[in-house]
Amino acid sequence: MRGPTCFLLALSLSACGDTPTGATAGAGTPSAASSQVPQPQALSHDFGTIPHGEARQYDYVFDLASIAAPGRRYVPLRAHIDCSCGRTQVLIRNPEGYERVVDGRPDPTNAPEPGDTLLVRLFLDTKTKDAVDLKSAASRGYLLLQPVGDRDGSQRVTWPFLVQFAIDAPVVLRPFAELDFGRVPQSATPTITTTLRGDENHPDIEFGAVTCTSPDITATLEPEQDDFVLRARCRPGQLGNQAAVLQIATNLPGGYSVNLGVKWKVVPDLEAAPLPKLSFRADLGRAQTEAEAATQFLLVVDHDESRPPQFEVRQLVDDAGRDGSAWFAATLVTVPGSSRQQRLFVRSLGGHPADFRGRIVLGKPGAADGPTLSIELVAFHRP
Amino acid sequence: MTRIRPLPLAGLLFGLATCLCTLAQCGQPGEAAPSAGASLAAAQHPKPTPAGKEQGQEQEQEPNPTVVPERDQLKLLLSGTMSGRLEPCGCASGQLGGLARRMQYIGERRYHDVLLEGGDLVEGNSPLDLEKLFTAVTILANMQHPYDAMGIGEKDLELPYEQWVGYTAGAPFVASDLACDSPDWPGKPFVEKQVRGRAVRIASLTLALPEQYRGEDSRIHLLTPLAGYERAMQGADDDAWRILILQGTDVRARELVPTLQPAPHLVVCCDASYIEPTSRPEMVAGVPIVYPGTRGRILQECTLYRLPKGPRAALELVPLAGSLTVPGGGGDPDVKQVLLAHRNQVKEDGLLQKMARQLPTPNGAGYVGSETCKTCHITAFAAWQISKHSHAWETLQKAEADPKRYGWPVTAYPDCVGCHVVGYREQTGFVSFEETPQLAAVGCERCHGPASEHAMSGGKKRLGLHGGVQGSELCLQCHDYEQSPTFVYGERWPKIAHGLDK
Secondary structure: OOHHHHHHHHHHHHHHOOOOOOOOOOOOOHHHOOOOOOOOOOEEEEEEEEEOOOEEEEEEEEOHHHOOOOOOOEEEEEEEEOOOOEEEEEEEEOOOOOEEEOOOOOOHHHOOOOOOEEEEEEEEEHHHOOOOOEEEEEEEEEEEEEEOOOOOOOOOEEEEEEEEEEEEOOEEEEOOOEEEEEEEEOOOOOEEEEEEEEOOOOOOOOEEEEEEOOOOEEEEEEEEOOEEEEEEEEOOOOOEEEEEEEEEEEOOHHHOEEEEEEEEEEEOOEEEEOOOEEEEEEOOOOEOOOOOOOOOEEEEEEOOOOOOOOOEEEEEEEOOOOEOOOOEEEEEEEEOOEEEEEEEEEEEEOOOOOOEEEEEEEEOOOOOOOOOEEEEEEEEEOO | OOOOOOOOHHHHHHHHHHHHOOOOOOOOOOOOOOOOOOOHHHHOOOOOEOOOOOOOOOOOOOOOOOOOOHHHEEEEEEEEEOOOOOOOOOOOOOOOOOHHHHHHHHHHHOOOOEEEEEEOOOOOOOHHHHHHHHHHHHHHHHOOOOOOEEEOOOOHHHOOHHHHHHHHOOOOEEOOOEEEOOOOOOOEOOEEEEEOOEEEEEEEEOOOOOHHHOOOOOOEEEOOHHHHHHHHHOOOOOOOEEEEEEEOOHHHHHHHHHHOOOOOOEEEEEOOOOOOOOOOOEEEOOEEEEOOOEOOOEEEEEEEEEEOOEEEEEEEEEEOOOOOOOOOOOOOHHHHHHHHHHHHHHHHOOHHHHHOOOEOOOOOOOOOOHHHHHOOOHHHHHHHHOOHHHHHHHHHHHHHHOOOOOOOOHHHOHHHHOOOEOOOOEOOOOOOOOOOHHHEOOOHHHHHOOOHHHHHOOOOOOOOOHHHOOHHHHHHOOOOOOOOOOOOHHHHHHHHOOOOOO
């Protein structure tokens, strides 16, 4: 790195510290450092281009003698790297080559002794990134040091370092290198399609078996013109957020497989939005007008398109199981322009001058033993 | 400013649900962690790092979870101060974090016993911060996987009291060292839940109050840390897990922890200078202290073990990365809807305009626009015109128009606009594109400050850099580690270098 650039870079990085703009700096943060605090120049390393799927490691060596005034010792606290696939470890290596991990305490026993070497070991694992090319880019990092005897951390030194690398994925995935099915109702079996082919350096790549870490995702890979088409199908199982990794074997050396992250969220076919709960405040001693009850609704939907979209009210009961239909009217109205969605309105009919807790059970017309949707009903009596 | 704003319908329903629900505690104790089915990043993530070592001792091996009885293990998911980062702004690739990805991760895993959020959900006291607070509480406390405890930071308390209380009612906020006479005060001395037959008691120490609460007649009083901790642990089973969330610095934590009785089993220190969580706990007086970082970019998985020699913690970091090929992909779809509603609500409420021109300019002068600067600084203006800074507003407009990238009104969102215009929030600064088109884009005065007096004096009243800071510091106001992860001042400056004309 050349002079002025290096200076500006160091200035930039040291100014950045680990207290970003807008974030609150606690006492003893680098930004609170006084003008006597050294501002060392950045160390840098360029990994060049890393094939996707491979890991790399590099040791940055920090020469404390270059920043320390005579007699001053520094304790390394921690290191940070702004890169999602990078990890750092702070180490002290003694003259015999034994290394010990620094645990972050500003304790003099954690300061390197004369003859020791202070290292930040950087690990990069490209497997954690999508299998796509990444142009060469610099990521910033720093090592945080605290002088022995600095009781409040106000003399901490931020020593910047840079890592530059690019990632070369042997395959081109278009349009997706990760699959996100979003919300998947239990009755649905959505499919996502993406294409694969070798990049310019691997035009003859061959793809093998497609496997998935979840039985809920099945996939096929078929040649189509110059590409291979991957069709992934989701057959939802357990409710809630789900994730899996789809692996496609290749004939590349080292057993490289193309990994695609898959995410989806299984939701019930019968849903109430935003929550299966409706609560409101009203004078429950008298009947509400339609206008007064206009905001007392929630949306219900049946995602299963093999069934008609309509619901019917099966029950309106209190917590003790007593019929509440004399006190409340529950009506369903189809949402204009959205035939599968209906609004469930609840209106007080009066005669219940006390708080009410119960539930409304919806079912499908003509399907007495079919699925039901239970909605909690809470009405507060406010005369 | 004391009126609680009308909530949208969804908000009303969530809000009412919050009031009515007892605190639904989450976590499914005893359920095994899925061996597969993890996210791509997480599935290939290294094993948790070993616990920290005691002073003067050699590195300890990580406790073997198959040997330690399940009852003596506790799985926590920790996040530090959110600082208003509901989701990555999207202006750079590779940004980490966001509530949608976080809740997806929590939903996928299903094995956490305790979900803890540090505190300082917001980082200011603007109307936008209030909107963010409402959205964050909706997601963290009321949706599918509600948090067990959330600390209260000093910044949270800077919000207007009535609105803050209205938005946080029913959420599991803990403030053991804050006392308030008001019946609607949401800060509990502790929260407790049962995990595999053992109580988990969670305390939180805020340690400081903002200026408005420091007087004698303040409605909120700060107890000493020891009194606050004692209050939180009063009546707890001897056998209970004791977890302490601590707002404040690492230095403060190291001083305080040895004085706490009974000793906590874990201290979660929300020191904002730790922008990334630590991968190893620090042991102080036999207590593991962990630092969960800021902005929720990287989550901290913590397995706490109760061993004969004391508590030990094993940590694993989970960077919440997005996909390079699926815009907005990977997050919980329902949380994404709530976030989208938040963005639209900000636009509907006109917060961009409401928050404009609320602050004084640093040098007391007014903004005039780059065209005025051009009169004398012809060369510099020409250099600026061909730079990306001159197109900063168009960049925002294009991003907004591209549904694959955003799908929400970027040009109406104050956080985004602030970095793409001149003088937003300051007197005479940007209000809207229609009202102040001369200040749309990153013009001369964004870096050099308001130039009215400079122009009126024929240049005799000199300008420097806005706020009198270093050039590199100024750039980092927008090009920070999150919004411009590859920004290096020395490399970028030549791209906008414009010399001196006069």
